[in-house]
Amino acid sequence: xxxxxxxxxEELLETQQIFDDREYLRSSYVPENLPHREExxxxxxxxxxxxxxxxxxxxxxxxxxxxTGKTATVKYLxxxxxxxxSDLSKEIEVSYLNCxxxxxxxxxxxxxxxxxREELIDGVDVEDLSDFPDEVPMTGWPTDEVYENLVELLDxxxxxxxxxxxxxxxxxSKGTSDVLYLLSRLNSDLTNAKVxxxxxxxxxxxxxxxxxxxxxxxxEEEVVFPPYNAPQLEDILEERxxxxxSDGILEDGVIRLCAAHAARKHGDARKxxxxxxxxxxxxxxxxxxxxxxxxxxxxxxxxxxDRMEEAVExxxxxxxxxxxxxxxxxxxxxxxVSTGDIYEVYSSLCQQQGWEVLSRRRVSGLISELDxxxxxxxxxxxxxxxxxxxxxxxxxxxxQVRSAVQDxxxxxxxxxxxxxKQKRLG
DNA sequence: AATCCACAGGAAGCCCGGGAAC
DNA sequence: GTTCCCGGGCTTCCTGTGGATT
Numbered sequence: 440x441x442x443x444x445x446x447x448x449e450e451l452l453e454t455q456q457i458f459d460d461r462e463y464l465r466s467s468y469v470p471e472n473l474p475h476r477e478e479x480x481x482x483x484x485x486x487x488x489x490x491x492x493x494x495x496x497x498x499x500x501x502x503x504x505x506x507t508g509k510t511a512t513v514k515y516l517x518x519x520x521x522x523x524x525s526d527l528s529k530e531i532e533v534s535y536l537n538c539x540x541x542x543x544x545x546x547x548x549x550x551x552x553x554x555x556r557e558e559l560i561d562g563v564d565v566e567d568l569s570d571f572p573d574e575v576p577m578t579g580w581p582t583d584e585v586y587e588n589l590v591e592l593l594d595x596x597x598x599x600x601x602x603x604x605x606x607x608x609x610x611x612s613k614g615t616s617d618v619l620y621l622l623s624r625l626n627s628d629l630t631n632a633k634v635x636x637x638x639x640x641x642x643x644x645x646x647x648x649x650x651x652x653x654x655x656x657x658x659e660e661e662v663v664f665p666p667y668n669a670p671q672l673e674d675i676l677e678e679r680x681x682x683x684x685s686d687g688i689l690e691d692g693v694i695r696l697c698a699a700h701a702a703r704k705h706g707d708a709r710k711x712x713x714x715x716x717x718x719x720x721x722x723x724x725x726x727x728x729x730x731x732x733x734x735x736x737x738x739x740x741x742x743x744x745d746r747m748e749e750a751v752e753x754x755x756x757x758x759x760x761x762x763x764x765x766x767x768x769x770x771x772x773x774x775x776v777s778t779g780d781i782y783e784v785y786s787s788l789c790q791q792q793g794w795e796v797l798s799r800r801r802v803s804g805l806i807s808e809l810d811x812x813x814x815x816x817x818x819x820x821x822x823x824x825x826x827x828x829x830x831x832x833x834x835x836x837x838x839q840v841r842s843a844v845q846d847x848x849x850x851x852x853x854x855x856x857x858x859x860k861q862k863r864l865g
Numbered sequence: 866a867a868t869c870c871a872c873a874g875g876a877a878g879c880c881c882g883g884g885a886a887c
Numbered sequence: 888g889t890t891c892c893c894g895g896g897c898t899t900c901c902t903g904t905g906g907a908t909t
Contacts, residue, residue, distance in 0.1 A: 543884095755896095778872065798898055803873070819873070823907030826871025 456685045457723045457730065463683035464716040466506070466709040469514045474678060475671045476508050479662050480516065486660055487520055487635075490531050490599035495626065496635035498657045502643050503664025506707030509639050510605060512664070517601065530598035532558045538609040544618040545582050547610070549575040551602060552589040559595055586621060593625075593632040600634045607638035608645040619649075623656035666706025672698035675708055676715055684719060690731045693718065697735055714738050747835045750812055751843040757797055759844045760788050761805045762833075765815055766840050769833050777828040778803055792848060806831060 462468055473480065489496040503509045517533045524531035534554040541550050552575045575585055593600060602622065604610070610618065625634045636657055640646075643663075646654050667675065676694045697718070701711030717738035722730040751762070764784040768776045782802050789796045797805075806829060810817040816832045833840070 797896095799872090800874085800899080801897060804897090807874085819905095821905040821907090822871085823905070824868090824870055824909090825907075826869085827904065827906090828872050 457688055457719050457727075459683060459685050461683055461716060461719070463679050464712055464719070466712050468679075469511050469518075470679065471515065472678060473508055473512055473515060474674045475667065476512050476664070479508075479512060479664055482660075482662050483512070483516055487516060487601070490601075490633070490635070491520075491523060491527065491529060493529075495633040496599070496601065497659040498623070498636045499638070499660045499662060500646060500658040501637065501639045501662050501664065503641070504643075504666055504705055504707070505641055506701075506705075506709035506711075507664040507666055508708060509664050513603060513605075513637065513639065517603070520601075530562065530596065531601070532598060533601045533603065534558075535603045535605065537605045539606045542609055544621075545580075545585060546577070547604075547618045548582065548585045548589055548621070549577060549580075552585060552592055555589065555592045555600065559592060562596075590625070590628050593634065594629050595631070597631045598633075600632060601637060602634060603637045603639065605639045606641065608640045608642040619653045619657060623653050667702070667708055668706060669695075669698045669702035672701055672706065672708060672711050676711055679712065680715065683716075684730070688719075688722075688728075688730055690729045692732050693730055693735055696732050700735075700739055710742075713742060717741060744836075744839070747814065748839055748843060751814060751835065751840060752846075754843075756794075756847055758805050758809065759848060760792070760794070761785055761802055762809060762814065762840055763844050763848065764788060765831055765833055766837050770837070776831045778806065778831070779828065781806065781831065788848075803829075 458464075463470075483499070483501075486497050486499055501509050501513065514535075517535075520531060521533060532555070534551055536547060536550055536554075538547070541547050556574060575588055580588075607619075619638075622634070622636050625636075638657055646658060673694055676697055680689060680694065694715070697711050697714045700714060701707050704710055714735060715738075718734040719730050721737050721741070722734045725734075727734070751759070754762070761781065764781045765776055767784055767788075768780050778799075782799055785802060786796045806815070806817055809815045810831075814833075814835055816834050817829045819827060820830050821827045
Protein backbone atom coordinates (compact mmCIF):
# COMPACT_ATOMS: atom_id res chain seq x y z
CA UNK A 440 0.00 0.00 0.00
CA UNK A 441 2.76 2.41 0.95
CA UNK A 442 4.41 2.66 -2.39
CA UNK A 443 1.09 3.66 -3.79
CA UNK A 444 0.93 6.85 -1.74
CA UNK A 445 0.89 9.83 -3.99
CA UNK A 446 -2.06 8.14 -5.58
CA UNK A 447 -5.73 8.64 -5.09
CA UNK A 448 -5.78 9.84 -1.51
CA GLU A 449 -3.04 12.39 -1.80
CA GLU A 450 -4.55 13.72 -4.91
CA LEU A 451 -7.79 14.18 -3.06
CA LEU A 452 -6.08 15.84 -0.15
CA GLU A 453 -4.30 18.29 -2.35
CA THR A 454 -7.41 19.50 -4.07
CA GLN A 455 -9.28 22.39 -2.61
CA GLN A 456 -11.53 21.38 0.26
CA ILE A 457 -15.08 22.28 -0.60
CA PHE A 458 -16.65 21.10 2.62
CA ASP A 459 -15.56 21.92 6.08
CA ASP A 460 -18.09 19.58 7.61
CA ARG A 461 -20.97 18.52 5.45
CA GLU A 462 -22.98 17.30 8.42
CA TYR A 463 -24.08 20.88 8.97
CA LEU A 464 -25.62 20.84 5.52
CA ARG A 465 -27.88 17.89 6.15
CA SER A 466 -31.46 18.53 7.05
CA SER A 467 -31.29 15.95 9.83
CA TYR A 468 -28.77 18.07 11.71
CA VAL A 469 -30.35 20.02 14.55
CA PRO A 470 -28.78 23.48 14.69
CA GLU A 471 -28.56 25.42 17.93
CA ASN A 472 -29.80 28.50 16.22
CA LEU A 473 -33.02 28.50 14.26
CA PRO A 474 -33.45 31.74 12.33
CA HIS A 475 -36.96 33.15 11.88
CA ARG A 476 -38.51 30.78 14.36
CA GLU A 477 -38.18 33.07 17.36
CA GLU A 478 -41.91 33.46 17.71
CA UNK A 479 -42.60 29.73 17.69
CA UNK A 480 -39.69 28.97 20.00
CA UNK A 481 -40.91 31.59 22.42
CA UNK A 482 -44.43 30.25 22.47
CA UNK A 483 -43.36 26.65 22.89
CA UNK A 484 -40.84 27.53 25.58
CA UNK A 485 -43.58 29.25 27.56
CA UNK A 486 -45.58 26.06 27.40
CA UNK A 487 -42.76 23.72 28.29
CA UNK A 488 -41.38 25.73 31.13
CA UNK A 489 -44.34 24.43 33.13
CA UNK A 490 -42.82 21.12 34.23
CA UNK A 491 -39.74 22.96 35.50
CA UNK A 492 -42.10 24.78 37.81
CA UNK A 493 -43.82 21.56 38.76
CA UNK A 494 -46.90 22.13 36.65
CA UNK A 495 -48.39 19.96 33.93
CA UNK A 496 -47.50 21.23 30.48
CA UNK A 497 -50.34 21.93 28.07
CA UNK A 498 -50.83 19.62 25.14
CA UNK A 499 -49.78 21.19 21.87
CA UNK A 500 -50.54 20.76 18.21
CA UNK A 501 -47.84 21.93 15.88
CA UNK A 502 -48.70 22.53 12.24
CA UNK A 503 -46.49 23.23 9.29
CA UNK A 504 -45.51 21.78 5.93
CA UNK A 505 -42.36 19.76 5.39
CA UNK A 506 -39.14 21.67 5.81
CA THR A 507 -40.54 24.44 7.96
CA GLY A 508 -38.44 23.52 10.95
CA LYS A 509 -41.06 21.84 13.14
CA THR A 510 -39.09 18.78 14.08
CA ALA A 511 -35.81 20.65 14.40
CA THR A 512 -37.37 23.24 16.70
CA VAL A 513 -39.02 20.67 18.91
CA LYS A 514 -35.90 18.52 19.14
CA TYR A 515 -33.81 21.56 19.98
CA LEU A 516 -36.18 22.69 22.70
CA UNK A 517 -36.39 19.21 24.16
CA UNK A 518 -32.64 18.95 24.42
CA UNK A 519 -32.56 22.29 26.20
CA UNK A 520 -35.39 21.25 28.48
CA UNK A 521 -33.74 17.99 29.46
CA UNK A 522 -30.51 19.83 30.08
CA UNK A 523 -32.08 22.38 32.41
CA UNK A 524 -34.14 19.69 34.09
CA SER A 525 -31.10 17.64 35.00
CA ASP A 526 -29.38 20.78 36.32
CA LEU A 527 -32.33 21.33 38.60
CA SER A 528 -32.56 17.58 39.21
CA LYS A 529 -36.13 17.37 38.07
CA GLU A 530 -37.44 14.22 36.44
CA ILE A 531 -38.46 15.25 32.97
CA GLU A 532 -38.36 12.70 30.20
CA VAL A 533 -39.05 13.11 26.54
CA SER A 534 -40.34 10.31 24.38
CA TYR A 535 -40.22 10.82 20.65
CA LEU A 536 -42.34 8.70 18.33
CA ASN A 537 -42.55 8.98 14.59
CA CYS A 538 -46.03 7.90 13.66
CA UNK A 539 -45.02 7.02 10.15
CA UNK A 540 -43.15 4.07 11.63
CA UNK A 541 -45.16 3.56 14.79
CA UNK A 542 -48.53 3.59 13.17
CA UNK A 543 -50.98 1.50 15.14
CA UNK A 544 -52.61 1.87 18.53
CA UNK A 545 -50.74 -1.08 19.91
CA UNK A 546 -47.37 0.03 18.61
CA UNK A 547 -47.77 3.55 19.95
CA UNK A 548 -48.60 2.32 23.43
CA UNK A 549 -45.98 -0.41 23.39
CA UNK A 550 -43.19 1.84 22.12
CA UNK A 551 -44.12 4.47 24.64
CA UNK A 552 -44.15 1.96 27.48
CA UNK A 553 -40.77 0.58 26.51
CA UNK A 554 -39.27 4.04 26.17
CA UNK A 555 -40.51 4.99 29.61
CA ARG A 556 -39.23 1.73 31.01
CA GLU A 557 -35.77 2.33 29.63
CA GLU A 558 -35.59 5.81 31.09
CA LEU A 559 -36.72 4.42 34.39
CA ILE A 560 -34.06 1.75 34.44
CA ASP A 561 -31.46 4.44 33.82
CA GLY A 562 -32.89 6.55 36.60
CA VAL A 563 -33.26 4.16 39.50
CA ASP A 564 -31.19 1.47 41.20
CA VAL A 565 -30.86 -1.67 39.20
CA GLU A 566 -31.87 -3.92 42.08
CA ASP A 567 -35.41 -2.57 41.86
CA LEU A 568 -35.69 -4.07 38.43
CA SER A 569 -37.69 -7.06 39.60
CA ASP A 570 -40.56 -4.79 40.62
CA PHE A 571 -40.85 -3.44 37.13
CA PRO A 572 -43.55 -4.43 34.72
CA ASP A 573 -42.14 -6.57 31.94
CA GLU A 574 -41.00 -5.23 28.67
CA VAL A 575 -43.86 -5.09 26.22
CA PRO A 576 -43.32 -7.35 23.21
CA MET A 577 -43.98 -5.79 19.84
CA THR A 578 -46.99 -8.03 19.43
CA GLY A 579 -49.09 -10.40 21.41
CA TRP A 580 -50.60 -8.59 24.38
CA PRO A 581 -54.14 -7.30 24.52
CA THR A 582 -54.08 -3.57 23.97
CA ASP A 583 -55.64 -2.66 27.31
CA GLU A 584 -52.97 -4.63 29.11
CA VAL A 585 -50.32 -2.60 27.34
CA TYR A 586 -52.10 0.52 28.48
CA GLU A 587 -52.16 -0.65 32.09
CA ASN A 588 -48.51 -1.50 31.84
CA LEU A 589 -47.80 1.99 30.57
CA VAL A 590 -49.76 3.63 33.35
CA GLU A 591 -47.92 1.58 35.93
CA LEU A 592 -44.55 2.53 34.48
CA LEU A 593 -45.42 6.20 34.27
CA ASP A 594 -46.67 6.28 37.82
CA UNK A 595 -43.64 4.50 39.18
CA UNK A 596 -42.18 7.79 40.34
CA UNK A 597 -42.99 11.46 40.30
CA UNK A 598 -42.06 12.68 36.86
CA UNK A 599 -43.07 14.62 33.80
CA UNK A 600 -43.19 12.92 30.46
CA UNK A 601 -43.47 14.79 27.22
CA UNK A 602 -44.68 12.57 24.41
CA UNK A 603 -43.90 13.79 20.93
CA UNK A 604 -45.96 12.30 18.14
CA UNK A 605 -44.30 13.35 14.91
CA UNK A 606 -46.39 13.02 11.73
CA UNK A 607 -49.45 12.53 13.88
CA UNK A 608 -51.71 12.87 10.85
CA UNK A 609 -50.63 9.35 9.88
CA UNK A 610 -52.50 7.98 12.88
CA UNK A 611 -55.68 9.78 11.95
CA SER A 612 -55.64 8.79 8.30
CA LYS A 613 -55.12 5.17 9.29
CA GLY A 614 -58.13 5.33 11.55
CA THR A 615 -56.21 4.63 14.72
CA SER A 616 -57.05 7.94 16.28
CA ASP A 617 -58.58 6.29 19.36
CA VAL A 618 -55.07 5.98 20.69
CA LEU A 619 -55.07 9.76 20.78
CA TYR A 620 -58.15 9.62 22.94
CA LEU A 621 -56.35 7.30 25.35
CA LEU A 622 -53.37 9.61 25.50
CA SER A 623 -55.54 12.66 25.97
CA ARG A 624 -57.05 11.25 29.13
CA LEU A 625 -53.91 9.56 30.38
CA ASN A 626 -53.41 12.16 33.10
CA SER A 627 -56.65 11.24 34.81
CA ASP A 628 -55.32 7.71 35.36
CA LEU A 629 -52.07 8.96 36.85
CA THR A 630 -51.29 10.13 40.38
CA ASN A 631 -47.53 10.63 40.48
CA ALA A 632 -46.67 11.40 36.90
CA LYS A 633 -47.93 14.00 34.46
CA VAL A 634 -47.94 13.68 30.71
CA UNK A 635 -47.88 16.35 28.05
CA UNK A 636 -48.58 15.40 24.45
CA UNK A 637 -47.11 17.15 21.44
CA UNK A 638 -48.63 16.40 18.05
CA UNK A 639 -46.67 17.42 14.99
CA UNK A 640 -48.57 17.47 11.71
CA UNK A 641 -47.73 18.25 8.11
CA UNK A 642 -51.37 18.53 7.31
CA UNK A 643 -52.93 21.81 8.33
CA UNK A 644 -56.41 20.40 8.02
CA UNK A 645 -55.96 17.18 9.88
CA UNK A 646 -57.54 18.29 13.14
CA UNK A 647 -60.80 19.03 11.39
CA UNK A 648 -61.66 15.36 10.99
CA UNK A 649 -60.73 14.56 14.54
CA UNK A 650 -63.14 13.73 17.32
CA UNK A 651 -63.96 17.10 18.95
CA UNK A 652 -63.13 15.75 22.40
CA UNK A 653 -59.67 14.69 21.31
CA UNK A 654 -59.22 17.91 19.45
CA UNK A 655 -60.01 20.13 22.40
CA UNK A 656 -58.01 18.07 24.83
CA UNK A 657 -54.87 17.57 22.75
CA UNK A 658 -55.00 20.90 21.01
CA GLU A 659 -55.00 23.14 24.06
CA GLU A 660 -52.32 25.14 22.38
CA GLU A 661 -51.59 25.46 18.68
CA VAL A 662 -48.42 26.62 17.05
CA VAL A 663 -48.17 27.17 13.31
CA PHE A 664 -44.92 27.04 11.36
CA PRO A 665 -45.44 29.01 8.16
CA PRO A 666 -43.27 28.27 5.11
CA TYR A 667 -40.06 30.24 4.83
CA ASN A 668 -39.82 32.91 2.19
CA ALA A 669 -36.74 33.36 0.03
CA PRO A 670 -34.84 35.85 2.22
CA GLN A 671 -35.46 33.71 5.28
CA LEU A 672 -34.17 30.64 3.48
CA GLU A 673 -31.11 32.63 2.55
CA ASP A 674 -30.45 33.35 6.20
CA ILE A 675 -30.74 29.69 7.07
CA LEU A 676 -28.45 28.61 4.25
CA GLU A 677 -26.00 31.36 5.14
CA GLU A 678 -25.82 30.13 8.69
CA ARG A 679 -25.34 26.50 7.78
CA UNK A 680 -22.87 27.15 5.01
CA UNK A 681 -20.58 29.10 7.31
CA UNK A 682 -19.96 25.91 9.22
CA UNK A 683 -20.50 23.45 6.44
CA UNK A 684 -18.35 24.89 3.67
CA SER A 685 -14.78 26.06 3.66
CA ASP A 686 -14.35 29.82 3.81
CA GLY A 687 -15.00 31.75 0.65
CA ILE A 688 -15.75 28.69 -1.40
CA LEU A 689 -19.23 29.78 -2.39
CA GLU A 690 -19.55 32.13 -5.29
CA ASP A 691 -21.91 35.07 -4.99
CA GLY A 692 -25.48 34.22 -5.77
CA VAL A 693 -25.21 30.51 -4.97
CA ILE A 694 -27.18 30.79 -1.78
CA ARG A 695 -29.65 33.17 -3.31
CA LEU A 696 -30.33 30.75 -6.13
CA CYS A 697 -30.87 27.79 -3.82
CA ALA A 698 -33.20 29.85 -1.68
CA ALA A 699 -35.14 31.05 -4.69
CA HIS A 700 -35.58 27.50 -6.00
CA ALA A 701 -36.81 26.23 -2.65
CA ALA A 702 -39.03 29.23 -2.00
CA ARG A 703 -40.89 28.42 -5.15
CA LYS A 704 -41.36 24.89 -3.84
CA HIS A 705 -43.37 25.88 -0.76
CA GLY A 706 -40.49 27.29 1.28
CA ASP A 707 -39.02 23.93 2.12
CA ALA A 708 -35.74 24.41 3.96
CA ARG A 709 -34.92 20.74 3.61
CA LYS A 710 -34.97 21.04 -0.18
CA UNK A 711 -32.88 24.18 -0.06
CA UNK A 712 -30.22 22.46 2.03
CA UNK A 713 -30.23 19.37 -0.16
CA UNK A 714 -29.68 21.52 -3.17
CA UNK A 715 -26.85 23.45 -1.60
CA UNK A 716 -25.11 20.30 -0.41
CA UNK A 717 -25.56 18.62 -3.78
CA UNK A 718 -24.13 21.67 -5.51
CA UNK A 719 -21.10 21.36 -3.25
CA UNK A 720 -20.76 17.68 -4.00
CA UNK A 721 -20.90 18.30 -7.73
CA UNK A 722 -18.27 21.01 -7.41
CA UNK A 723 -16.15 18.56 -5.47
CA UNK A 724 -16.49 15.93 -8.15
CA UNK A 725 -15.54 18.41 -10.81
CA UNK A 726 -12.52 19.41 -8.72
CA UNK A 727 -13.74 22.96 -8.99
CA UNK A 728 -12.18 25.64 -6.80
CA UNK A 729 -15.52 27.30 -6.15
CA UNK A 730 -19.14 26.38 -5.93
CA UNK A 731 -20.88 28.31 -8.66
CA UNK A 732 -24.46 28.94 -9.67
CA UNK A 733 -24.06 26.49 -12.51
CA UNK A 734 -23.36 23.82 -9.92
CA UNK A 735 -26.62 24.75 -8.29
CA UNK A 736 -28.43 24.38 -11.56
CA UNK A 737 -26.85 20.97 -12.07
CA UNK A 738 -27.76 19.98 -8.53
CA UNK A 739 -31.32 21.06 -9.10
CA UNK A 740 -31.52 18.94 -12.21
CA UNK A 741 -29.88 16.00 -10.51
CA UNK A 742 -32.31 16.11 -7.63
CA UNK A 743 -35.21 16.28 -10.00
CA UNK A 744 -33.80 13.39 -12.03
CA ASP A 745 -33.26 11.25 -8.95
CA ARG A 746 -36.78 11.97 -7.80
CA MET A 747 -38.19 10.93 -11.13
CA GLU A 748 -36.10 7.82 -11.35
CA GLU A 749 -37.25 6.74 -7.95
CA ALA A 750 -40.83 7.53 -8.83
CA VAL A 751 -40.69 5.53 -12.03
CA GLU A 752 -38.94 2.58 -10.45
CA UNK A 753 -41.43 2.32 -7.63
CA UNK A 754 -44.37 2.34 -10.01
CA UNK A 755 -46.63 -0.72 -10.08
CA UNK A 756 -45.92 -2.97 -13.03
CA UNK A 757 -49.09 -2.11 -14.90
CA UNK A 758 -48.26 1.58 -14.71
CA UNK A 759 -44.79 0.85 -15.99
CA UNK A 760 -46.28 -0.89 -18.95
CA UNK A 761 -48.53 2.05 -19.68
CA UNK A 762 -45.52 4.32 -19.48
CA UNK A 763 -43.63 2.00 -21.77
CA UNK A 764 -46.47 2.23 -24.27
CA UNK A 765 -46.22 6.01 -24.28
CA UNK A 766 -42.51 5.70 -24.86
CA UNK A 767 -42.92 3.26 -27.73
CA UNK A 768 -45.54 5.40 -29.41
CA UNK A 769 -43.56 8.55 -29.02
CA UNK A 770 -40.50 6.98 -30.59
CA UNK A 771 -42.56 5.54 -33.38
CA UNK A 772 -44.60 8.44 -34.55
CA UNK A 773 -43.59 11.34 -32.32
CA UNK A 774 -45.97 13.27 -30.09
CA UNK A 775 -49.74 13.37 -30.36
CA VAL A 776 -50.15 10.19 -28.40
CA SER A 777 -53.79 9.56 -27.55
CA THR A 778 -55.42 7.34 -24.99
CA GLY A 779 -56.70 4.94 -27.62
CA ASP A 780 -53.25 4.50 -29.12
CA ILE A 781 -51.79 3.87 -25.72
CA TYR A 782 -54.41 1.29 -24.90
CA GLU A 783 -53.75 -0.71 -28.01
CA VAL A 784 -50.02 -0.80 -27.54
CA TYR A 785 -50.51 -1.44 -23.87
CA SER A 786 -52.77 -4.41 -24.36
CA SER A 787 -50.46 -6.10 -26.82
CA LEU A 788 -47.50 -5.47 -24.54
CA CYS A 789 -49.58 -7.03 -21.82
CA GLN A 790 -50.27 -10.12 -23.84
CA GLN A 791 -46.61 -10.31 -24.72
CA GLN A 792 -45.83 -10.42 -21.01
CA GLY A 793 -48.63 -12.84 -20.37
CA TRP A 794 -50.28 -10.41 -17.99
CA GLU A 795 -53.89 -9.63 -17.43
CA VAL A 796 -55.10 -6.76 -19.58
CA LEU A 797 -56.76 -4.01 -17.57
CA SER A 798 -59.84 -2.17 -18.71
CA ARG A 799 -59.79 1.04 -20.71
CA ARG A 800 -61.24 2.91 -17.81
CA ARG A 801 -58.46 1.75 -15.53
CA VAL A 802 -55.71 2.56 -18.01
CA SER A 803 -57.23 5.99 -18.45
CA GLY A 804 -57.01 6.36 -14.68
CA LEU A 805 -53.41 5.16 -14.65
CA ILE A 806 -52.52 7.78 -17.25
CA SER A 807 -54.05 10.43 -15.03
CA GLU A 808 -51.98 9.17 -12.12
CA LEU A 809 -48.81 9.36 -14.19
CA ASP A 810 -49.83 12.87 -15.13
CA UNK A 811 -50.26 13.88 -11.51
CA UNK A 812 -46.85 12.50 -10.67
CA UNK A 813 -45.36 14.59 -13.42
CA UNK A 814 -43.96 11.61 -15.30
CA UNK A 815 -46.09 12.45 -18.30
CA UNK A 816 -48.00 15.50 -19.36
CA UNK A 817 -51.60 14.87 -20.33
CA UNK A 818 -54.12 17.40 -21.50
CA UNK A 819 -57.60 16.93 -22.83
CA UNK A 820 -58.09 18.04 -26.40
CA UNK A 821 -61.04 17.82 -28.70
CA UNK A 822 -60.60 16.85 -32.31
CA UNK A 823 -64.13 17.71 -33.24
CA UNK A 824 -65.73 14.91 -35.07
CA UNK A 825 -62.77 12.74 -34.19
CA UNK A 826 -63.73 12.90 -30.58
CA UNK A 827 -62.16 14.00 -27.36
CA UNK A 828 -59.04 12.42 -25.98
CA UNK A 829 -56.03 13.10 -23.84
CA UNK A 830 -52.83 14.08 -25.54
CA UNK A 831 -50.01 12.48 -23.62
CA UNK A 832 -46.40 13.48 -23.69
CA UNK A 833 -43.45 11.88 -21.90
CA UNK A 834 -41.86 14.24 -19.41
CA UNK A 835 -38.82 12.18 -18.46
CA UNK A 836 -35.76 10.95 -20.24
CA UNK A 837 -36.70 7.87 -22.32
CA UNK A 838 -33.46 6.19 -21.30
CA GLN A 839 -34.45 6.58 -17.69
CA VAL A 840 -37.77 4.95 -18.35
CA ARG A 841 -36.08 2.11 -20.19
CA SER A 842 -33.64 1.39 -17.41
CA ALA A 843 -36.27 1.63 -14.73
CA VAL A 844 -38.74 -0.55 -16.55
CA GLN A 845 -36.49 -3.19 -18.04
CA ASP A 846 -35.76 -4.88 -14.74
CA UNK A 847 -39.27 -6.22 -14.69
CA UNK A 848 -40.31 -6.21 -18.28
CA UNK A 849 -38.59 -7.64 -21.25
CA UNK A 850 -40.00 -6.01 -24.31
CA UNK A 851 -39.41 -8.11 -27.37
CA UNK A 852 -39.88 -7.07 -30.92
CA UNK A 853 -41.33 -3.61 -30.69
CA UNK A 854 -42.04 -3.55 -34.40
CA UNK A 855 -44.76 -6.14 -34.12
CA UNK A 856 -46.81 -3.81 -31.96
CA UNK A 857 -49.91 -2.37 -33.53
CA UNK A 858 -49.95 1.16 -34.78
CA UNK A 859 -53.26 2.73 -35.51
CA LYS A 860 -53.57 4.34 -38.84
CA GLN A 861 -52.55 7.96 -38.46
CA LYS A 862 -55.68 10.02 -38.58
CA ARG A 863 -55.84 13.27 -40.36
CA LEU A 864 -55.87 16.22 -38.04
CA GLY A 865 -56.34 19.93 -38.47
C1' DA B 866 -78.41 23.50 -36.37
C1' DA B 867 -77.84 18.88 -35.71
C1' DT B 868 -74.93 15.07 -35.48
C1' DC B 869 -71.60 12.21 -33.74
C1' DC B 870 -66.84 10.78 -32.58
C1' DA B 871 -63.66 9.08 -28.95
C1' DC B 872 -62.95 9.49 -25.36
C1' DA B 873 -63.24 11.82 -20.01
C1' DG B 874 -64.40 10.83 -15.73
C1' DG B 875 -68.24 9.96 -11.99
C1' DA B 876 -70.85 6.20 -9.46
C1' DA B 877 -71.59 1.78 -7.82
C1' DG B 878 -70.26 -2.46 -6.88
C1' DC B 879 -67.01 -6.63 -7.02
C1' DC B 880 -63.01 -9.05 -5.35
C1' DC B 881 -59.21 -9.94 -2.54
C1' DG B 882 -55.76 -9.64 1.09
C1' DG B 883 -54.76 -8.42 5.71
C1' DG B 884 -55.70 -7.05 10.28
C1' DA B 885 -58.93 -6.90 14.29
C1' DA B 886 -62.43 -9.03 16.86
C1' DC B 887 -64.83 -12.98 18.30
C1' DG C 888 -59.62 -21.05 14.15
C1' DT C 889 -63.52 -18.20 12.03
C1' DT C 890 -65.82 -14.14 11.07
C1' DC C 891 -66.03 -9.47 10.20
C1' DC C 892 -64.56 -5.32 8.38
C1' DC C 893 -61.93 -2.17 5.66
C1' DG C 894 -59.35 -0.24 1.96
C1' DG C 895 -57.47 -0.46 -2.55
C1' DG C 896 -57.47 -1.98 -7.13
C1' DC C 897 -60.37 -2.98 -10.50
C1' DT C 898 -64.63 -3.45 -13.69
C1' DT C 899 -69.06 -2.15 -15.48
C1' DC C 900 -72.11 1.12 -16.67
C1' DC C 901 -72.98 5.41 -17.28
C1' DT C 902 -73.54 10.42 -18.63
C1' DG C 903 -71.13 14.36 -20.51
C1' DT C 904 -68.81 17.05 -24.02
C1' DG C 905 -65.95 20.41 -27.78
C1' DG C 906 -66.01 21.09 -32.10
C1' DA C 907 -65.29 19.18 -37.17
C1' DT C 908 -68.43 17.50 -40.14
C1' DT C 909 -72.80 16.94 -42.28
